[in-house]
Amino acid sequence: xxxxxxxxxxxxxxxxxxxxxxxxSRVLSETTGFAVSLKCExxxxxxxxxxxxxxxxxANLSAEERAAGVVAASAGNHAQGVAWSATExxxxxxxxxxxxxxxxxxxxxKAYGAQVHLHGSTVDEALVAAREF
Numbered sequence: 001x002x003x004x005x006x007x008x009x010x011x012x013x014x015x016x017x018x019x020x021x022x023x024x025s026r027v028l029s030e031t032t033g034f035a036v037s038l039k040c041e042x043x044x045x046x047x048x049x050x051x052x053x054x055x056x057x058x059a060n061l062s063a064e065e066r067a068a069g070v071v072a073a074s075a076g077n078h079a080q081g082v083a084w085s086a087t088e089x090x091x092x093x094x095x096x097x098x099x100x101x102x103x104x105x106x107x108x109x110k111a112y113g114a115q116v117h118l119h120g121s122t123v124d125e126a127l128v129a130a131r132e133f
Contacts, residue, residue: 009056016088017052018044046112050081058085066091073097073127076105080112087113094133096126 020040028036041049058070069092072082079095086093095114097106098121110116119129 009052012056012059013052016055020044046077046080046084046108048077048081050077051085052081054078054081055085055088058082058089058091061091069093071096071130071133073123073130075101075123075126076109079105079109079114079116083109083112083114094130096130096133098122098126 020043022037022039025036025038028038039049044051054072058066061070066089070082070086071094072079073096074082075098079097079101083093083095093114094117095109096117096119097109099118100121101118106116106118117129117133119126
């Protein structure tokens with residue numbers, strides 16, 4: 001990844017991602033002996049930084065790729081990021097999740113617009129199913 005790509009992603013994401021604060025952590029700083037700050041990506045719509053990468057990738061698909069929709073495998077945060085990003089961009093998303101995925105993550109992924117398939121007991125098994133799909 002080069003500086004041009006980073007700047008392009010920043011420009012693309014600025015209108016759709018929340019600008020999250022960086023806060024100093026006194027406890028972690030005292031524990032480690034170093035200044036520690038935390039980037040509060042838990043304040044993003046899906047609760048993590050995952051939509052940043054998902055949105056950037058999906059937004060840069062060709063028209064033909066967009067028409068085919070996107071497919072992902074994840075047990076939670078990435079699934080939500082892909083589902084939210086695809087829906088924001090008007091693209092169909094299909095997400096494969098392991099059967100033991102946390103219920104709140106499963107419900108949220110569906111609520112963000114993905115068609116969800118439960119497959120296997122691990123993310124690796126869900127990934128195999130996603131690739132076959």
